[in-house]
Amino acid sequence: NTKITQSPRYLILGRANKSLECEQHLGHNAMYWYKQSAEKPPELMFLYNLKQLIRNETVPSRFIPECPDSSKLLLHISAVDPEDSAVYFCASSPRGSGNTLYFGEGSRLIVV
Amino acid sequence: QQKVQQSPESLSVPEGGMASLNCTSSDRNFQYFWWYRQHSGEGPKALMSIFSDGDKKEGRFTAHLNKASLHVSLHIRDSQPSDSALYFCAARVQVVGQLTFGRGTRLQVYA
Numbered sequence: 001n002t003k004i005t006q007s008p009r010y011l012i013l014g015r016a017n018k019s020l021e022c023e024q025h026l027g028h029n030a031m032y033w034y035k036q037s038a039e040k041p042p043e044l045m046f047l048y049n050l051k052q053l054i055r056n057e058t059v060p061s062r063f064i065p066e067c068p069d070s071s072k073l074l075l076h077i078s079a080v081d082p083e084d085s086a087v088y089f090c091a092s093s094p095r096g097s098g099n100t101l102y103f104g105e106g107s108r109l110i111v112v
Numbered sequence: 113q114q115k116v117q118q119s120p121e122s123l124s125v126p127e128g129g130m131a132s133l134n135c136t137s138s139d140r141n142f143q144y145f146w147w148y149r150q151h152s153g154e155g156p157k158a159l160m161s162i163f164s165d166g167d168k169k170e171g172r173f174t175a176h177l178n179k180a181s182l183h184v185s186l187h188i189r190d191s192q193p194s195d196s197a198l199y200f201c202a203a204r205v206q207v208v209g210q211l212t213f214g215r216g217t218r219l220q221v222y223a
Contacts, residue, residue, distance in 0.1 A: 100146065
């Protein structure tokens with residue numbers, strides 16, 4: 001799905017800071033960050049709907065989202081922890097059409 | 113308790129066979145349901161949405177929803193090896209908001 005691009009695709013980190021980037025070319029109004037650990041369902045971290053943030057209160061404070069405009073989404077991670085090892089998916093959805101989610105290819109984060 | 117429960121956890125069917133996946137919700141507030149498919153190394157991709165009671169057919173895929181019993185199913189006829197993937201049932205209360213995923217059914221189609 002090249003209409004939602006994520007970077008970087010792979011990331012190996014020690015306890016460092018890093019940002020994940022996402023851009024959607026679908027003209028959607030809502031954008032999301034999901035975390036998926038191995039063989040588990042995607043879990044919502046953050047949702048921006050018309051640039052209003054809704055957060056999952058269980059997400060650690062070291063994760064900070066940013067939505068500079070309606071097509072871009074960032075996820076800043078400070079002092080990553082081994083439990084943060086997962087694939088992070090960006091997704092977007094349109095207003096109407098049942099609001100089906102469209103996912104990017106993901107950014108795989110490995111914390112060593 | 114998981115709000116969206118899927119069964120079976122894994123399923124193996126022969127090429128050309130029928131695969132049937134089930135999903136039950138414990139929350140009567142869920143109004144909107146989807147089936148997502150995820151191939152290894154890729155993001156989930158929406159297969160079908162179903163919002164009204166009854167059947168919805170798209171090609172080889174048929175979804176069925178029964179809101180009274182909070183049950184959703186997905187049937188794949190003429191299964192192909194390319195259908196081998198992890199299938200998620202997902203549900204939402206409102207038109208926009210959090211999508212709750214089940215734990216998934218892993219489908220293997222063998223030749």
